[in-house]
Amino acid sequence: MNSMDKQFKQLAKQMLPPPLEGHQLRFQRKLQRQNKPIVKMISWFSIAASIIVLIGLSNVSHESTPSSSQELTRFYKAQIDHQLNVLEVSYKDHYAIPLQDIKQQLGLLDEAYGLLQSQFDENYQHPLILKAMIDNLLQRLDIINELEKNLNELKTVHYENELL
Amino acid sequence: MIKKMEIDLLIQLCKQKDEPAQMEVYNRYHLAMYHSALRIVQNRVDAEDVMQDSFLTAFEKLEQYKGGNKFGGWLKQITLRKALHFYEKRNKQKTSPLEDDCYYVSEDSSLDQDNAPAVQLQKVLNELRPRYRNALLLMYFEGYDYDELCSILKLSYGSCRTLISRAKEQLKQKLTVDELHG
Numbered sequence: 001m002n003s004m005d006k007q008f009k010q011l012a013k014q015m016l017p018p019p020l021e022g023h024q025l026r027f028q029r030k031l032q033r034q035n036k037p038i039v040k041m042i043s044w045f046s047i048a049a050s051i052i053v054l055i056g057l058s059n060v061s062h063e064s065t066p067s068s069s070q071e072l073t074r075f076y077k078a079q080i081d082h083q084l085n086v087l088e089v090s091y092k093d094h095y096a097i098p099l100q101d102i103k104q105q106l107g108l109l110d111e112a113y114g115l116l117q118s119q120f121d122e123n124y125q126h127p128l129i130l131k132a133m134i135d136n137l138l139q140r141l142d143i144i145n146e147l148e149k150n151l152n153e154l155k156t157v158h159y160e161n162e163l164l
Numbered sequence: 165m166i167k168k169m170e171i172d173l174l175i176q177l178c179k180q181k182d183e184p185a186q187m188e189v190y191n192r193y194h195l196a197m198y199h200s201a202l203r204i205v206q207n208r209v210d211a212e213d214v215m216q217d218s219f220l221t222a223f224e225k226l227e228q229y230k231g232g233n234k235f236g237g238w239l240k241q242i243t244l245r246k247a248l249h250f251y252e253k254r255n256k257q258k259t260s261p262l263e264d265d266c267y268y269v270s271e272d273s274s275l276d277q278d279n280a281p282a283v284q285l286q287k288v289l290n291e292l293r294p295r296y297r298n299a300l301l302l303m304y305f306e307g308y309d310y311d312e313l314c315s316i317l318k319l320s321y322g323s324c325r326t327l328i329s330r331a332k333e334q335l336k337q338k339l340t341v342d343e344l345h346g
Contacts, residue, residue: 016199016202016203017202017208018195018198019194019195019198019208019211019212019215020208020209020212023194023212023216024187024190024191024194026212026216027187027190027194027216027219028183028187030216030220031183031186031187031190031219031220031223032183034220034223034224035181035183035186
């Protein structure tokens with residue numbers, strides 16, 4: 001290589017240096033984040049929740065919730081707890097509720113909620129995260145309401161059987 | 165195999181968010197886009213951000229790419245728009261953009277001497293208003309003509325010509341002032 005070539009190459013390198021090391025990896029990470037947006041996670045949660053048929057008591061406590069979601073969380077959790085209490089009191093004499101199973105199932109939704117919570121702590125301005133959290137709680141409420149309906153039907157059948 | 169694929173085929177895969185295809189497109193075009201961004205934002209970290217952001221936007225808006233035209237050209241327009249936007253935004257926040265901008269002013273004095281007129285021009289360019297500077301960069305470094313310039317800057321043909329002529333005028337003025345003082 002003659003010196004002129006070398007000089008030109010050096011100059012070109014100087015004027016237009018290559019990207020900083022590791023740029024491909026950094027890009028790949030950004031790309032993966034973009035390819036898997038939060039919206040997909042919500043749908044995953046709904047699938048997980050739809051599989052769950054039974055639900056039970058849960059002791060959910062996330063004290064670090066920022067205030068905007070705290071009220072919502074408290075509101076929905078109060079409703080869930082109330083419904084579960086009603087169910088327990090009404091039916092524990094007549095029907096064995098598989099508590100162990102239920103608790104395990106609820107743990108799944110709770111885990112998902114914890115994940116959302118930590119994301120929410122990082123980025124509390126993202127409306128999708130908040131929506132996913134509300135959805136998570138709503139799903140629990142739906143499931144319990146569904147359970148109550150089923151148990152009511154069972155009760156009617158039981159009552160009719162007794163009459164016969 | 166993916167390395168030998170035609171770009172149009174790769175684009176089809178990218179539309180399905182195929183990561184290896186996306187990375188292959190990145191590998192093929194990143195250097196050109198990086199240098200286009202670097203010439204405008206003049207900072208390696210920012211140039212990388214602008215460049216990578218442009219790829220992400222391009223992958224998101226791939227439906228808008230109509231093929232036919234060269235993909236590289238389409239991507240470059242996105243990159244340049246982002247770089248211009250970034251530069252103008254940064255310069256609004258910063259009062260003296262020069263200190264960390266002259267990254268390529270050499271520490272090697274022999275090269276400095278050979279390169280003196282270019283460095284001088286670069287310095288004066290950076291003192292121009294961002295809009296003027298960027299228009300000149302697009303025209304002389306990127307080699308765009310008026311039509312392409314209009315499309316990138318989203319200006320009418322007339323405004324584009326006025327912009328360039330005013331930019332040149334200001335550049336000349338500054339160069340003469342510099343010569344007198346230098």
